[in-house]
Amino acid sequence: MVAEALVRKHPCLKEAGSDNGWNGWKNSKFKMGNYRTKMRRAGCQEVAVNAGKRSRKNPENEPSHSNIKRPKRAEVNFLPNFPQGENPSSLDLLRQAIVEEVKKTERNLPLISKMMQNTFALRRQTIVMTSPAVKELMDLWPALHMHSEVYAEFQRITNQNLPNTFYVELDRHTPRLMALFRQKASKTGKTADALADIFKVHDTQVIIQYISEVES
Numbered sequence: 001m002v003a004e005a006l007v008r009k010h011p012c013l014k015e016a017g018s019d020n021g022w023n024g025w026k027n028s029k030f031k032m033g034n035y036r037t038k039m040r041r042a043g044c045q046e047v048a049v050n051a052g053k054r055s056r057k058n059p060e061n062e063p064s065h066s067n068i069k070r071p072k073r074a075e076v077n078f079l080p081n082f083p084q085g086e087n088p089s090s091l092d093l094l095r096q097a098i099v100e101e102v103k104k105t106e107r108n109l110p111l112i113s114k115m116m117q118n119t120f121a122l123r124r125q126t127i128v129m130t131s132p133a134v135k136e137l138m139d140l141w142p143a144l145h146m147h148s149e150v151y152a153e154f155q156r157i158t159n160q161n162l163p164n165t166f167y168v169e170l171d172r173h174t175p176r177l178m179a180l181f182r183q184k185a186s187k188t189g190k191t192a193d194a195l196a197d198i199f200k201v202h203d204t205q206v207i208i209q210y211i212s213e214v215e216s
Contacts, residue, residue, distance in 0.1 A: 045121075046079040049128060074158040079128050080121045091122040095140065102142045112143050113152060120156050 003025035014021035154162040185195035
């Protein structure tokens with residue numbers, strides 16, 4: 001009924017060659033399974049990572065629902081394929097070059113950024129496949145200690161600007177946070193006293209700004 005209503009409202013979605021135009025939509029779940037199978041056979045890492053589970057031909061493998069890697073919210077590039085002409089060995093050489101470049105006093109930041117971009121697929125494969133500890137990952141990729149590369153990595157994974165996203169969410173939660181901190185400042189203790197002093201400065205600045213706006 002849903003598929004029929006969808007095609008009736010949007011005739012452009014009508015399936016060519018179908019008797020009623022919506023049989024394909026009704027069976028879309030099978031199409032998606034077939035599509036993922038084709039992608040896995042073609043070598044798409046994002047799909048192949050969940051392959052090789054227990055089956056009739058491989059009864060000794062791990063259960064089909066164990067260790068399933070799913071993209072988290074907002075992950076655009078969960079497990080991209082290696083760049084054309086590259087392999088783990090060649091990308092690991094770039095990783096070692098990044099390590100050496102980061103050790104220098106005067107770093108070539110554009111070069112580091114370019115090599116981090118080129119080795120993104122290797123980094124994601126390491127994270128998804130082996131789930132290393134944070135310290136181990138940072139030792140392998142020391143450039144992630146740099147703010148600029150943290151922002152760039154976030155952009156590569158989610159296609160979003162990290163500072164902008166953070167500040168937008170911070171502005172959205174600021175009124176509630178201010179109310180909580182004011183409640184805390186009304187109590188006694190060192191933390192309360194420190195918050196009270198901060199709010200005195202803040203309130204004074206707000207009043208000054210308001211007066212200046214009125215006068216202008």
